[in-house]
Amino acid sequence: MDDTRPDHVSQTAPDYRLGVGGVMLREAWYYALPAHDLTPGDMVHRTLLGEPVLIGRGADHKIFAMRDTCPHRGTLLSQGQFDGREVECAYHGWRFKTDGQCTAIPSQCAGQRPQPQDIRAQTFAVAEHQGNVWVFMGAKNANLPPVPEVPAIGDRLQLHVAVTFACNIDLAAIGLMDPAHGAFVHRSSLWRKADSIYEKHKAFSPLPESEGLGWRMDRHTASRNSRAYSLFLGGAPETEISYRLPSVRIEHARTPKYNYCGLTACTPVTADITEVHHVMYWDLPGAAALRGIIRPIAHRFLDQDRRAVMSMVEGLAFNPPTMLVQDADTQTRWYYRLKREALAAQTEGRAPRNPLTPVTLSWRS
Ligand code: FES
Ligand SMILES: [Fe+2]
Incomplete structure (x- = not known):
């Protein structure tokens, strides 16, 4: 036609x-929030395309985004603590680096499974550009379209x-x-x-x-x-x-x-x-x-x-x-x-x- x-x-x-x-079209950048809303050490929850997303700014000033549900039992990670380097879940204290790598599972004894190195929280590509924070909602994390x-x-x-x-x-x-x-x-x-x-x-x-x-x-x-x-x-x-x-x-x-x-x-x-x-x-x-x-x-x-x-x-x-x-x-x-x-x-x-x-x-x- x-x-x-x-x-x-x-x-x-x-x-x-x-x-x-x-x-809801995936594999695309979506506007999340203005960059000035996040100072170092801040993290916020956003629901984007029906998915829970934690968006934060590390002590290094870099923006990051990860799935806002704890890989353990699903608690919102954004309701825990963030010291600018690691996010700590409020429920059992599992800790995650901003790249999603788990660094601590306080309840685990030596030799028990899983150990922190076995666990990763899902992350999303993010971009801070011209005062805006964009999150890439999709499976890709390389060769992304321009923001x-x-x-x-x-x-x-x-x-x-x-x-x-x-x-x-x-x-x-x-x-x-x-x-x-x-x-x-x-x-x-x-x-x-x-x-x-x-x-x-x-x-x-x-x-x-x-x-x-x-x-x-x-x-x-x-x-x-x-x-x-x-x-x-x-x-x-x-x-x-x-x-x-x-x-x-x-x-x-x-x-x-x-x-x-x-x-x-x-x-x-x-x-x-x-x-x-x-x-x-x-x-x-x-x-x-x-x-x-x-x-x-x-x-x-x-x-x-x-x-x-x-x-x-x-x-x-x-x-x-x-x-x-x-x-x-x-x-x-x-x-x-x-x-x-x-x-x-x-x-x-x-x-x-x-x-x-x-x-x-x-x-x-
Ligand atoms: S639910 Fe997050 S540590 Fe248990
Ligand atoms: Fe209008």
Whole structure:
């Protein structure tokens, strides 16, 4: 099916809920938390893709991640002690180095089995990059794909907000990427009015293979009804947006003087709960004061998206017929198409192939 020029929709259009049904794509980097949340000696629990993950920072400042269940009896290791070098389980005091190697089993007499050298806790590949901690959820720990990266504008993370969506990753992802909801969901007298809608034409191209499976909205002058940017950066900003599976959207807006980058990443907690992270970077002066102003606005924005998606989830519970329209819903089709391709490639043990080709999409928003 041609995703860019679908038939004028009808009730027989493919039902987007059937796309990939919230499958949690493995062998991928997922956003875990901002790096500044972990100081040396800290460890926290996260549930990622239904798996318990302990994420910590050692005395050597290095981030590590291991399965957050003790190999002995399953106790959460993150509820034990961490001295910056070894994690000690709260139940019977087994100790583990940050690479998962067990170093102590206090109850064992000499000659009994197992001994510490026989035991390893499972670890996960982690990356600390541009102020973010990413965890690789998969079996591989070598030849990993590149960690999502925002264009370098000083690599200084200014702000992180997170909101939990009570739905699967697909509904969260397509809810956030939707290009036609802004004037209604994010209505604001300051930067967005419902009657400000006008026709837009945007050029898209597939991401280069090195950047993963996804697409890019080519650099263009920011919409005149997205006043948030011009208010923030001044002038007439140009913006470029990339979208990459499993669900990382990176937006870079710039004027000749200033830059703004936003990274939005959906991380499934479980099949039915998704954590949406939004990270902002900018190089305007007065960062600290701006943070105070922007944090509640960013949070409100994300929460507006959450409420819109939750309302859709409530409606979908009645199993209504739904449709995808031409071209405003094309990115939703692409998302599912690429995700199906990623899953097929994994099943068939091959590299995924991006089926998208450059195209201009038109919609009113
Ligand atoms: S459960 Fe962890 S040491 Fe026994
Ligand atoms: Fe939105």
